[in-house]
Amino acid sequence: xxxxxxxxxxxxxxxxxxxxxxxxxxxxxxxxxxxxxxxxxxxxxxxxxxxxxxxxxxxxxxxxxxxxxxxxxxxxxxxxxxxxxxxxxxxxxxxxxxxxxxxxxxxxxxxxxxxxxxxxxxxxxxxxxxxxxxxxxxxxxxxxxxxxxxxxxxxxxxxxxxxxxxxxxxxxxxxxxxxxxxxxxxxxxxxxxxxxxxxxxxxxxxxxxxxxxxxxxxxxxxxxxxxxxxxxxxxxxxxxxxxxxxxxxxxxxxxxxxxxxxxxxxxxxxx
Amino acid sequence: xxxxxxxxxxxxxxxxxxxxxxxxxxxxxxxxxxxxxxxxxxxxxxxxxxxxxxxxxxxxxxxxxxxxxxxxxxxxxxxxxxxxxxxxxxxxxxxxxxxxxxxxxxxxxxxxxxxxxxxxxxxxxxxxxxxxxxxxxxxxxxxxxxxxxxxxxxxxxxxxxxxxxxxxxxxxxxxxxxxxxxxxxxxxxxxxxxxxxxxxxxxxxxxxxxxxxxxxxxxxxxxxxxxxxxxxxxxxxxxxxxxxxxxxxxxxxxxxxxxxxxxxxxxxxxxxxxxxxxxxxxxxxxxxxxxxxxxxxxxxxxxxxxxxxxxxxxxxxxxxxxx
Numbered sequence: 001x002x003x004x005x006x007x008x009x010x011x012x013x014x015x016x017x018x019x020x021x022x023x024x025x026x027x028x029x030x031x032x033x034x035x036x037x038x039x040x041x042x043x044x045x046x047x048x049x050x051x052x053x054x055x056x057x058x059x060x061x062x063x064x065x066x067x068x069x070x071x072x073x074x075x076x077x078x079x080x081x082x083x084x085x086x087x088x089x090x091x092x093x094x095x096x097x098x099x100x101x102x103x104x105x106x107x108x109x110x111x112x113x114x115x116x117x118x119x120x121x122x123x124x125x126x127x128x129x130x131x132x133x134x135x136x137x138x139x140x141x142x143x144x145x146x147x148x149x150x151x152x153x154x155x156x157x158x159x160x161x162x163x164x165x166x167x168x169x170x171x172x173x174x175x176x177x178x179x180x181x182x183x184x185x186x187x188x189x190x191x192x193x194x195x196x197x198x199x200x201x202x203x204x205x206x207x208x209x210x211x212x213x214x215x216x217x218x219x220x221x222x223x224x225x226x227x228x229x230x231x232x233x234x235x236x237x238x239x240x241x242x243x244x245x246x247x248x249x250x251x252x253x254x255x256x257x258x259x260x261x262x263x264x265x266x267x268x269x270x271x
Numbered sequence: 272x273x274x275x276x277x278x279x280x281x282x283x284x285x286x287x288x289x290x291x292x293x294x295x296x297x298x299x300x301x302x303x304x305x306x307x308x309x310x311x312x313x314x315x316x317x318x319x320x321x322x323x324x325x326x327x328x329x330x331x332x333x334x335x336x337x338x339x340x341x342x343x344x345x346x347x348x349x350x351x352x353x354x355x356x357x358x359x360x361x362x363x364x365x366x367x368x369x370x371x372x373x374x375x376x377x378x379x380x381x382x383x384x385x386x387x388x389x390x391x392x393x394x395x396x397x398x399x400x401x402x403x404x405x406x407x408x409x410x411x412x413x414x415x416x417x418x419x420x421x422x423x424x425x426x427x428x429x430x431x432x433x434x435x436x437x438x439x440x441x442x443x444x445x446x447x448x449x450x451x452x453x454x455x456x457x458x459x460x461x462x463x464x465x466x467x468x469x470x471x472x473x474x475x476x477x478x479x480x481x482x483x484x485x486x487x488x489x490x491x492x493x494x495x496x497x498x499x500x501x502x503x504x505x506x507x508x509x510x511x512x513x514x515x516x517x518x519x520x521x522x523x524x525x526x527x528x529x530x531x532x533x534x535x536x537x538x539x540x541x542x543x544x545x546x547x548x549x550x551x552x553x554x555x556x557x558x559x560x561x562x563x564x565x566x567x568x569x570x571x572x573x574x575x576x577x578x579x580x581x582x583x584x585x586x587x588x589x590x591x592x593x594x
Contacts, residue, residue, distance in 0.1 A: 105378050112349070114377045117369055123339045124374065127346015130331070134307075135350065154370070157339035164334075 001046050006212045009080060010041045011271045014240060015264065016076035016089065022260040024093040028101070031250040032146060033072040035209070035235035036175035042215045043142060043173070044077050052082035055107050061139050062128055064113050066121025067146035067175065068102040069252075074111075075099055083110035119152025121145065122172060126158045129170040129228075144173045148180030151189050156200065159228075163201030166226040171219075172202070174230060175209060177237040183248050197230045209233020240270050273298050273427045275457040283423035286318075287448030289387050291423045293318025295430035296355055300329045306434060307331060307347060309356040311340045317357040317387060337362050341370035341382065348380040353434060359393065360386030360402030360443065364409055375439035376412040383433045383440045384409075390445045390481065390531025391560065391577070394570035402443065403560050407536025409441040410509040416440040416462055417509040419530075419538075421483035422453040425506055428460035436462060443508075445480035445531045447570060453484050453504060465512040471499030474588055475519035475526050479505045479538045482529035482558075488581045489529075489588065498592055508538050516545045520553050527556045527588055531579060534559040556591060558584055 001009070014037050021028040044050075048061035065074045075092060078084045084099070088109075091097040098106055102116030115121050125143035132139060149155065162170055174193060178185050185191070197204045203224050207214040215233065223229045237251070238244025241263045255263070273279070273295055283291045300306045300322065308314070309331045314323050323330045333340050337358055344354035356363065363384050364371065375382050389402030409417050418440060420429040426444065433440040453468065460466075468483065469490040478486035483504040490500035501523065503515055519526055526546060528539040539557030546555055560577050574580055578587065 113345075114373060117373050120338075120342060120370060120373055123342015123370065124346040124349065126339070127343035127348075128350055129346070130343065131347045131350035131352055134347075134352070154338040154342065157334070157336035158342060161333050161336070161339055161343065 003212050003216070006042055006045055006216070007271070009045050010038050010212065011267060013037050013041050013073065013076045013080050014267055016079055017072045018255070018260060018263050018267070020072060020076065020089060020092045022255045022257065023090060026093050027252050027254045028072050028093070029069045029252050030072065031237040031244055031247070032067065032175065032177065033070040034239045034241065034244065035177040035237045036070055036144065037073050037239070038210050038212055038215055039173055039175055039233045040073050040077050040144065041080070042212055043219065044081050046216060047219045048140070048142060050081070050110065052110065055083065055110055059137070059139050062112055062141045064121040064125050064143040065103055065115055066143050067118065067149050068115030068121070070146070071101065071103050074103060078110045081110070118149045119154035122155055123158040125170060126162045126167065129162065129167040130165060132169055133167070141170050142173060144175060147174055147176040147178065147185055147191070147193060150174065150191055150193060159197065159200045159202065162228040167228045168223045168226055170228045171223070172228070172230040174232045175235055176232050177235045179237045179246065179248060181251055193232055201227065203227045203229045204232060205229070206232045206234065209235035210239055241266055272431060275424060275427070277455065280424060280452060280455060284450070284452050285448060288420070288423060288426050288444040288446055289316065290318040291426045292357070292385060292430060292444060293320065293322060295427045297322045299430060299434055300326060303353070303434065305351060305353045307352055307354050309333065309340060309344055309354050311335050311337045311358050311362065313358050313387070317385070337367040338370050341367045341374055341384070344382045345374035345378065345380050348382050353381060353383065355383045355385060357385035357387055359400055360389035360405045361400065364405040364441070368408060372412055376414060379414050379438055381437055381439065383442065385442045385444065387444050389443045391565065391573035392445050392447050392481065392531070392570055394573060395567065397567055398564045401565070403533045404536065405443060406508055406532050406538065410541060414439060415509060416507070417443065418462070418506060419443045419445065419479040419508055420506055421480055421504050422446070422450065424452065424454040424458060425460060428458060429506065432460055432462050443480060450481060451484045453487070460506060463507045463510040463512055465515040466504040466506065467501070468504050469500060469502035471501040473499045473523060473525065473592060475501040475503060475523040476529055477503045477505050477516065477519065477526065477538065477542055478529040479508055481531050482579065485579070485581050485584065486529050489584045492581065492585045493588065496589060498589070505538060508541060511541050511545065513545050516542055517549060520546050520549050521551055523553055525554045525556070525588070525591055527558060529558045529579065529584060532559050533562060535562055554591065556587065558587065
């Protein structure tokens, strides 16, 4: 897929997110979902291998959303890729839905794991990458984390082991919007993520997490043999919507019809 | 399958539950290529020395990182492998409780967690290493199977049953090398089906793990005094054999549970919950570890402090029968 097509896909994903967030009537994690939209859309549209008509395909690449609260972006991408119907999407955060506020494992919908408790997705991803090695399988494993999530000690238990085991079939993606629930990460726990990941034996790339060409370039860089890889995307929380950008109130908040319309207009204008 | 012979049972009894777990797993990996042994740097303590030496490719040491132990096990299980992950009981339950909840509970992945030396069987290592609350935690998780084998034959059978069962299992090891055996030959250990060790009308002791052999001795002592005492070996704490508990509640005026676990949240609580829903209300006594931290001491000293000895249990039950 070309870069223009990718940008168009990102726009569709973001529109879907706003529509779902508005239709559900409740609070959603729009800020962190908007910051990772490009990173996830490019991954699904141009990098990983899957077959929505055969979600159990053993050779599919595996994706784990470790920052599970930003499931809005995940559902929108899965809809864009043919896993989730518009009808099902309309049940987001409704009573009895399978599409809750955090992902629940449902391989038939392309959802590999249940997440929401931060810091856990990467441990499972390390196990899946090791299993692929043990079974002689060629598929790759991707796991997306938030920068705030990297405060969790369990992330580093998994990171040191991935490096020890030389899991070069594993890629971690960090949506680094430099914010977390209570505010700016610099004022809470400042982490020099690239240095830390490198010190744990990972190959680390830093990119602009909203630049489709840069993201594609990073994903297409061949991993160094024997080393897991982390791609740190510098992003903006609430990216593309003026009243949400870098605004902690939009970590978890509710849209009104008026704000929804404004957000849609801004997305179109920015595209 | 492990051969259940008198000679083997004698040998296992000398080796103790952890070593027998290691032997059972060694045999299992030889006939099922999906099975892997994992630990958080406690392979030797898990009785896996021979497995680590003979089949190092089937042993994964994740380092001293129990959260990651369960996380990595989840990834292996997700891909169709069968991980057996072991550590001391508090470290494979409480220490990584949230990973257990998400991966073994919510995702119902086919992970077998093995708690070594639970209860007070680590003796002098102290309260930091006791398994006082592992059953309480594990049985509160939907879909979890909790096994508490009573002797080395049951350890072997529990490992085999756990491997054959598709879903999360917690195997809780108690007792130590030289503990008396319950079984002298092969048994049919079915998950969720209690084994009757003694018959009797006046009282029923429902016991798990290391307490089963003591319960049988208590029964024999009470019989000498003229009281009939049935004993149920409740090797599966979840799913509980509720039918066996109901039958006991209807038959006996007194139900006693014996477990090497806190009196809060373990077998005693599980049994009380069943009895509370029945029309007949026998008196119920929970024998177990107190809701308190214990003083330092040997295994036998600690059991004595908890009142978990044949003498103490016999007198407690005899007194209750006289009231």
